[in-house]
Amino acid sequence: xxxxxxxxxxxxxxxxxxxxxxxxxxxxxxxxxxxxxxxxxxxxxxxxxxxxxxxxxxxxxxxxxxxxxxxxxxxxxxxxxxxxxxxxxxxxxxxxxxxxxxxxxxxxxxxxxxxxxxxxxxxxxxxxxxxxxxxxxxxxxxxxxxxxxxxxxxxxxxxxxxxxxxxxxxxxxxxxxxxxxxxxxxxxxxxxxxxxxxxxxxxxxxxxxxxxxxxxxxxxxxxxxxxxxxxxxxxxxxxxxxxxxxxxxxxxxxxxxxxxxxxxxxxxxxxxxxxxxxxxxxxxxxxxxxxxxxxxxxxxxxxxxxxxxxxxxxxxxxxxxxxxxxxxxxxxxxxxxxxxxxxxxxxxxxxxxxxxxxxxxxxxxxxxxxxxxxxxxxxxxxxxxxxxxxxxxxxxxxxxxxxxxxxxxxxxxxxxxxxxxxxxxxxxxxxxxxxxxxxxxxxxxxxxxxxxxxxxxxxxxxxxxxxxxxxxxxxxxxx
Numbered sequence: 327x328x329x330x331x332x333x334x335x336x337x338x339x340x341x342x343x344x345x346x347x348x349x350x351x352x353x354x355x356x357x358x359x360x361x362x363x364x365x366x367x368x369x370x371x372x373x374x375x376x377x378x379x380x381x382x383x384x385x386x387x388x389x390x391x392x393x394x395x396x397x398x399x400x401x402x403x404x405x406x407x408x409x410x411x412x413x414x415x416x417x418x419x420x421x422x423x424x425x426x427x428x429x430x431x432x433x434x435x436x437x438x439x440x441x442x443x444x445x446x447x448x449x450x451x452x453x454x455x456x457x458x459x460x461x462x463x464x465x466x467x468x469x470x471x472x473x474x475x476x477x478x479x480x481x482x483x484x485x486x487x488x489x490x491x492x493x494x495x496x497x498x499x500x501x502x503x504x505x506x507x508x509x510x511x512x513x514x515x516x517x518x519x520x521x522x523x524x525x526x527x528x529x530x531x532x533x534x535x536x537x538x539x540x541x542x543x544x545x546x547x548x549x550x551x552x553x554x555x556x557x558x559x560x561x562x563x564x565x566x567x568x569x570x571x572x573x574x575x576x577x578x579x580x581x582x583x584x585x586x587x588x589x590x591x592x593x594x595x596x597x598x599x600x601x602x603x604x605x606x607x608x609x610x611x612x613x614x615x616x617x618x619x620x621x622x623x624x625x626x627x628x629x630x631x632x633x634x635x636x637x638x639x640x641x642x643x644x645x646x647x648x649x650x651x652x653x654x655x656x657x658x659x660x661x662x663x664x665x666x667x668x669x670x671x672x673x674x675x676x677x678x679x680x681x682x683x684x685x686x687x688x689x690x691x692x693x694x695x696x697x698x699x700x701x702x703x704x705x706x707x708x709x710x711x712x713x714x715x716x717x718x719x720x721x722x723x724x725x726x727x728x729x730x731x732x733x734x735x736x737x738x739x740x741x742x743x744x745x746x747x748x749x750x751x752x753x754x755x756x757x758x759x760x761x762x763x764x765x766x767x768x769x770x771x772x773x774x775x776x777x778x779x780x781x782x783x784x785x786x787x788x789x790x791x792x793x794x795x796x797x798x799x800x801x802x803x804x805x
Contacts, residue, residue, distance in 0.1 A: 332405050333376045335412045336369060343419065344373050350415045362408050364390040426452070426469060433476075442482040449477045450491045462546050463583040464511055467504035471497060503542055509535040510552035511586075514593055517559040521600065547578040548586050555593045568597050568612075572619070579623055591616070591625045605796075614643040632663045634672050634703070641676045645683035653680050671704040678711050687715050702746050709737050710755060710793055717762055717801070720769075727770045734763050750791065757789040761798055765805075775805055 339347065351357050351366055368386040369376070387396045390404070421427045429452045436445040456470045474492040477483060484490050509532060516527045536553060543550040551574055557567030571594050579587055595616050601609040617640050620626045626636060637660065644653035657680070661673050678694035681687075694708040694715070716733055720726045741747070741755045764785060768778045782802045786795070 332369065332409045332412065333381065335409060335416070337374060337376055338416075339373075341373065344370055346419070347412065347415050350418070351411060356414065357411055359407060361390050361404055362411065365404050365408055426456075429455075430473070433473075437476070437480055440482065442480075445480065446477070446483075446491055449473060453492070461548070461581050461583045461586075462503070463548055463586055464504055464508045465583070465585075467500050467507065471500035471504055474500065502538070503546070506535045506538050506542065507546075507549060507552060510539060510549070510556060511589065514552065514555045514589060517556065518593070518596060521559075521596075547574070547581055548583070550574065551578065551582060551586060551590050555590055558593055558597045564597065568594060572616070575623075576619065584625075587623060588625055591620055591623070595620075610643055610646040613639070614647045614649070617643055626660075627663055630663055631665060632660055634664065634668060637664060637672055638676065638679075641679050645680060648683075650680060650684055668701040668704065671699045671701040674699060675704050675708055675711070678708065682711060682715055682718075685718075687719055690715050706741075706744075706747065706751075706755065709740065710758065713737060713759065713762060714794065714797070717766070720766060721805075724770060727766065730766060731763070734759050734766070738763075754791045754793045757792040758794055758798065761785055761789070761792065765802070769805070778802065778805055 336344065348366065348370065351363050357363070365386060368389055369381075372380050383398070383401050384396050387394075387401055421431065429448065433445060433448045433452065436442075436448060453470055453473055456466050456473070459466055474497045477492050478485065478490065478494055478497060485494075509529070513529055513532055516529060520526060536556070539549040539553050543553070551571070554567055554571045554574060558564050558571070560567065571590060575582075575587065575590050575594070582590070595613070598609045598612045598616060602613065617626075626632055626640075640656055640660075641653055644650075644656065653676075657673065657676050661669060661676075664672050674693045678690045681690035681693065691712065694712050699705045699708055713734065716726065716730045720730045738756060738759045741752045741759070744752055747755075761782065764781060765778060768781065779802055782798075786792070786799070792798070
């Protein structure tokens with residue numbers, strides 16, 4: 327069967343939108359084809375579960391054209407027509423939801439009809455609305471810039487007599503601010519990519535934009551925020567920029583767009599995590615503080631969803647700072663925002679981590695038993711956590727040696743045979759298991775602390791990639 331684009335589009339719509347679409351298709355202004363409506367009616371009853379086996383063109387055809395022989399080409403033409411109407415409906419919906427888009431289209435309509443008085447009046451009103459927004463960002467500057475551009479260069483505008491509502495100077499005003507802020511905004515993304523991929527990008531006119539931004543920051547703190555973020559990548563004193571950025575974000579949050587807030591917050595968080603990865607454990611407190619700030623400013627949820635990595639980062643940082651009650655309440659309050667497909671698995675792993683850090687090992691084990699975990703990522707993490715738990719129990723009771731050793735053997739085989747993991751990810755877990763095996767064996771044979779430490783240092787030097795490496799080093803030092 328051909329790929330049905332109509333089904334792909336219908337799957338994107340909510341139940342309420344499908345109902346609206348039905349009214350849209352029955353409106354004679356938008357559609358006069360009854361067969362298109364009939365095809366829609368055949369499809370809509372399966373919403374939102376459009377399984378391929380349910381989409382039977384021949385069956386639909388009998389309902390659309392009773393008594394007529396099935397004509398495949400005509401059927402797919404009908405699908406194409408329905409697809410075009412759905413796309414038009416989606417565009418109309420977006421215009422209905424966005425006042426600026428609606429007003430801009432209205433202004434263009436006045437312009438095409440040479441209704442200059444209305445064109446000028448609506449342009450001036452919309453520009454005034456943009457100016458009165460609680461914040462200005464690259465989008466508002468861009469909207470204002472092109473609105474004034476279209477007005478100034480419209481036939482009929484008095485460019486030289488002094489009677490125009492907007493001059494070319496007004497357009498340049500918005501252009502300067504758009505360009506400088508956009509340059510700072512995108513540069514932070516380039517800088518982050520350089521940290522990840524070890525590449526360097528020559529960014530034209532950056533120094534000039536950084537210098538110019540100082541002149542704009544009093545009217546719009548977004549310039550100050552974006553410039554501060556760039557200082558995080560300054561090798562001389564990035565921590566000053568980090569501390570300043572945290573204070574400024576809280577201070578100016580109400581006058582920054584959500585997008586700017588999100589970019590500033592993400593850069594602060596990335597900086598703190600980079601410091602952690604360099605072994606600066608004091609930044610656990612900074613990550614936890616930023617997590618709380620993100621919740622306060624509503625920067626963690628995106629369309630009522632929280633990613634599994636963001637959720638688990640909250641758990642790890644909170645547990646490291648021993649705020650166990652905070653972590654427990656976070657799990658209870660935010661689990662509902664996880665993707666339903668892996669919500670239960672992430673919840674189990676999170677509770678396992680929480681009780682492990684509380685040293686309630688039996689309770690932790692009850693959550694990380696992977697027999698009920700289906701998500702591969704969570705399953706792998708649950709196995710590693712389970713090994714940690716049994717290692718801690720073994721430290722307390724060496725008689726568990728055989729049980730732990732058997733478990734390590736089974737998990738090593740699991741990671742070696744797991745085809746869903748990349749070779750590197752599998753080896754990170756295998757190396758961890760091999761290290762635990764050596765430590766457990768030496769402890770069971772009553773080897774001294776220095777011998778264990780020396781052998782582990784040699785092992786870790788040979789095996790650079792390993793999950794929970796820092797935890798393993800801490801355990802060796804504790805021994």
